[in-house]
Amino acid sequence: MKPGARRSFLKKTLVASGALLAWPWLAHGQGQSGLPAGLLAQQGDIFSFVRQQLLLADGLVYLNTGSLGPSPRWTIDRIIEIMHQLEANPVTENWGPLGRQMELAREKAAGFLGAATDEIVLTRNTTEGLSLVGASLHLQKGDEILTTNHEHPGGLVGLRYLARKAGARLVEIPMPMPALSQEEVLDVIEQHLNKHTKMLMLSHVSTITGMRMPWPAIASLVQGRDILLVADGAQAPGMLAVDVKALGVDVYATSGHKWLLGPKETGVVYFKKAIQDRIKPVFTDSGYATYSASSGTRNVANIIALGATFDWLQKVGMPAIEAHVMQLADYAYQRLAALPGVELLSPAAPELRTALVSIRLTKANNRQVFQALLEQGIVVKVLPKYNALRFSHHLFNTTNDVDILLQALEKLV
Numbered sequence: 213m214k215p216g217a218r219r220s221f222l223k224k225t226l227v228a229s230g231a232l233l234a235w236p237w238l239a240h241g242q243g244q245s246g247l248p249a250g251l252l253a254q255q256g257d258i259f260s261f262v263r264q265q266l267l268l269a270d271g272l273v274y275l276n277t278g279s280l281g282p283s284p285r286w287t288i289d290r291i292i293e294i295m296h297q298l299e300a301n302p303v304t305e306n307w308g309p310l311g312r313q314m315e316l317a318r319e320k321a322a323g324f325l326g327a328a329t330d331e332i333v334l335t336r337n338t339t340e341g342l343s344l345v346g347a348s349l350h351l352q353k354g355d356e357i358l359t360t361n362h363e364h365p366g367g368l369v370g371l372r373y374l375a376r377k378a379g380a381r382l383v384e385i386p387m388p389m390p391a392l393s394q395e396e397v398l399d400v401i402e403q404h405l406n407k408h409t410k411m412l413m414l415s416h417v418s419t420i421t422g423m424r425m426p427w428p429a430i431a432s433l434v435q436g437r438d439i440l441l442v443a444d445g446a447q448a449p450g451m452l453a454v455d456v457k458a459l460g461v462d463v464y465a466t467s468g469h470k471w472l473l474g475p476k477e478t479g480v481v482y483f484k485k486a487i488q489d490r491i492k493p494v495f496t497d498s499g500y501a502t503y504s505a506s507s508g509t510r511n512v513a514n515i516i517a518l519g520a521t522f523d524w525l526q527k528v529g530m531p532a533i534e535a536h537v538m539q540l541a542d543y544a545y546q547r548l549a550a551l552p553g554v555e556l557l558s559p560a561a562p563e564l565r566t567a568l569v570s571i572r573l574t575k576a577n578n579r580q581v582f583q584a585l586l587e588q589g590i591v592v593k594v595l596p597k598y599n600a601l602r603f604s605h606h607l608f609n610t611t612n613d614v615d616i617l618l619q620a621l622e623k624l625v
């Protein structure tokens with residue numbers, strides 16, 4: 213079936229099945245129904261219905277939420293609404309009703325991550341959140357910052373800056389690929405800890421392999437050693453239900469515009485209360501409020517719409533989203549494992565798995581395959597260093613998307 217025909221078939225099927233009537237509150241212009249979060253997600257094929265609420269081009273198979281997620285109409289319409297309200301009376305709105313709504317968005321971010329509101333700063337992206345740590349933490353010459361060789365440049369930039377500033381050593385742990393078990397990951401981290409280690413910065417979910425770092429166990433491992441624990445959460449919230457307290461981290465940074473499906477150039481960073489005297493980013497100097505003398509004027513529409521996106525995700529229900537994306541990624545994993553010319557970089561162990569699946573191509577060139585897929589309307593992420601491709605599975609993806617990808621890959625790899 214051609215992409216356009218596929219799309220219209222799906223649309224017809226959904227209308228016929230009554231899906232559009234079953235979940236009207238997810239669509240724009242419908243008030244929230246007041247139904248408890250998660251309830252609707254149990255009622256059938258909500259995930260196909262969600263797809264109808266996105267602005268993705270007809271027939272596009274979008275498997276790169278890990279780079280940038282498509283926002284639902286709910287979010288986009290909210291941005292436009294706020295812009296109109298703001299522009300009708302900028303000063304009065306920005307420091308009046310809309311200003312108060314920005315603070316509400318911060319509260320929602322806190323609730324979504326299991327933090328207190330005064331532990332949350334709204335940023336522009338993960339890179340900014342993690343750079344705040346690098347710019348405001350004080351280390352000594354000879355101290356060590358421990359990270360891995362699988363981190364994203366957005367996570368590393370602040371670490372490199374901090375290492376330069378302090379004369380500290382940045383140590384990259386070579387990560388197994390794929391890792392076999394949590395124990396293997398914990399062992400390799402433990403081998404690199406020493407009396408000089410002052411900070412540990414690891415992704416929650418690896419941007420390369422999609423591996424879920426065993427965070428609570430890592431926090432237990434370093435307990436009592438006075439090591440600042442920083443998690444790069446760019447690839448987790450919105451894909452997984454995240455509770456920063458349960459993870460045991462001191463700092464957690466994420467982006468609104470990936471798995472959270474929020475407005476572009478939005479982010480959240482959590483600073484645990486107990487470490488706030490050690491990390492004082494200059495733009496929080498006059499407090500953590502969204503607008504303050506030190507943080508200055510903000511993008512009010514994006515921030516409020518990020519808050520609305522948290523509502524939207526919670527209405528679908530994070531447990532249901534997580535279950536869906538994990539099931540889908542497992543389906544993709546099994547099919548990819550059977551494909552000749554492919555080596556899986558993502559771990560097999562269920563406790564290390566996520567909704568990201570990466571493969572190394574053993575016979576084909578990844579850029580050429582990426583381009584050929586793009587020409588067929590299939591969007592994936594290329595990982596140049598590893599001759600690899602990465603596939604993101606989110607709540608709007610279906611097994612049909614995976615089948616289309618596999619059909620294309622069979623001819624290309």
Ligand SMILES: Cc1ncc(COP(=O)(O)O)c(C=O)c1O
Nearest residue numbers: 337338339364366367419446467
């Ligand atoms: C693990 C990780 N950290 C940081 C980033 C950078 O995100 P942003 O551009 O939103 O700052 C990414 C982006 O893909 C990522 O995967």
